[in-house]
Amino acid sequence: MTVTAARRAWLTDLPVLLVAVVWGSSYLAAKGVTTSGTVLAVLVLRFAVVLPVLVAAGWRKLRALNGAQIRGAGVLGLILAVIFLLETYGVVHTSATNAGLIISLTMIFTPLAESRLRGTRLPRSFVAAAGLSVAGVLLLTQGAGFSEPSLGDLLMLGAAVARTVHVLAMSRMRSVQGADAMSLTTVQLGGSVLVFALLCAAPGMGATPWAAAADFGPADWAWLLYLSVFCTLFAFFVQMWAVRRTSPSRVSLLLGTEPVWAAVAGIALAGDRPGWPGLVGVVLILAGTAWGRTAADPGPGAAQQRRRPAAGPSEEEPDATHPGLEPAGRP
Template sequence: MRSPSQAAAPRAAAPRSPFADLPLLAVAVVWGSSFLAVKHLASATTVVPMLVLRFGVVLPLLGGFAWRGLRGLGAAQWRGGAVLGGILGGIFLLESYGVVHTSATNAGLIISLTMILTPLAESVVTRTAIPRAFVGAAALSLLGVGLLTEGSGLRAPSLGDLLVLGAAVLRTVHVLAMSRSRALRGVDSLALTWVQLAAATMVFVLASPFGGPAPWRVAAGWGPGQWTLLLYLALFCTLFAFFVQMWAVRATSPSRVSLLLGTEPLWAAVFGMALGGDRLSVLALCGGVLVLLGTEAGRRAVLPSQAAAAPAAEADLPEPEPASL
């Protein structure tokens, strides 16, 4: 990765194209649509087979690009990537089972709480204070989730809502583990992502005897529609999303990447209501709006404090990899 001084000069010299943000926005759109795609593709008994098949498509394709970097990894880097991959596997399992048991709209909005949970957890780990504005934003988001998960009347969150909330917590653990792992600093991002996805696939393979029919039996029963959804999840929501992130983190600022990808829950709600038949009561709709407002306000509250440290950290840490559905 280029040094901060090398990266800053071209950005200042060249005018920014109005279309430069479109690839990142496209990632947010496909990630938002992925919740509905998983809901249509998987059932409670086929989540694990679906994940095995999806990652079985991704790994050889990504491996062709990552091969050179994989040859340069040391034992500590393989171990660190495998641990992160195990966490990533848990995220995908919780998200996928959660989507099956709740609406795509709820899932997309609840998972956005990662943007609130991560700074909170980081402040605890590093023993640093967080802005009061962020505390208020977090409270607003939590109130929104409470309203969002009500049905015809106020009730406890559904099993699916709780599973997606667990995925948001695990996403936070994943982000903190990656940022604090010294063994993974400066590691080739393609190679690290491949190791993580391979370890996640092993989690799915080990879970497959307990997670429903064998993957090949599920694959044999799929028609063109199911295979189209699987390829969409593999090629667009994983491979395309990763390569765009890798390009974007070099071409623009991490803060801008975060802001654009933060529109994912909005697109999840759009697809869920427009194509998935999700219907929200007035209270639930207000809750969804509060979640979006709270996560956006929280991001803006912490981004200014991150901006000063971003150039130094950017040179050391690997680029973010896709952990969304």
């Protein structure tokens, strides 16, 4: 590789790496702006900023979706809503470090689930990596002494399972295959926001979006805009840009560093103190998920390594649902 080519590769990699950093820090941002009584309100407000931009940017292709594609994306949007609810309620009830590391188990769960559906066997090295990650989660949740995992830890584990369901549904739903990634993301987010708005309207479901907004201070608005602008819009458009200038596997590799940044943000900025068992757990999770990604690619789970959870099934485009785009952005 020439010096010029290396420089161009670095200039492409840097924005993608920044996406991994902002995704890793999104759990800290969500904790900064969200309480147990404002989860639904924050989700509505966050995507009220995002949706108009996505609609305006992709209006022509959005209109080109047929009825089957819209219905399919709507179903995926319902799954996405479940993911966001589990992640956001989960991060409220656990540490930013735990949230970011436990959700990374999606990278282990997806190849396992897909191998079962396909009736194929994963390499023994992947099974070993999965065991290492699970052991890491067990240690991570026991950082302050051996006890039951917190409610937030269990919710994040449920979110990792839901993300796996979302990825598998997206890869197997014929109606959305070949559709434009931005359009699918927009419909999914729109469906999710509709779910959040309906839940907000139900009695006893916490603050309304306008009541929460009225109580926000400057720091709350800063966190909310960070989640909307950087963890969602910036992340999505960088992926769309980068995947056309480099390989999907390279994008996936860089985005796979997200758990590292989640741990860095939680420990360095949020003051999380996982204790010695927890620190060992952090190392095991990072090692296990990194090893698992390598062991499962190529293989039944390779598609998940190339696409982050709601962009679309095309290998030419990244999956934007993880968050931050998580559309599933994070979290």
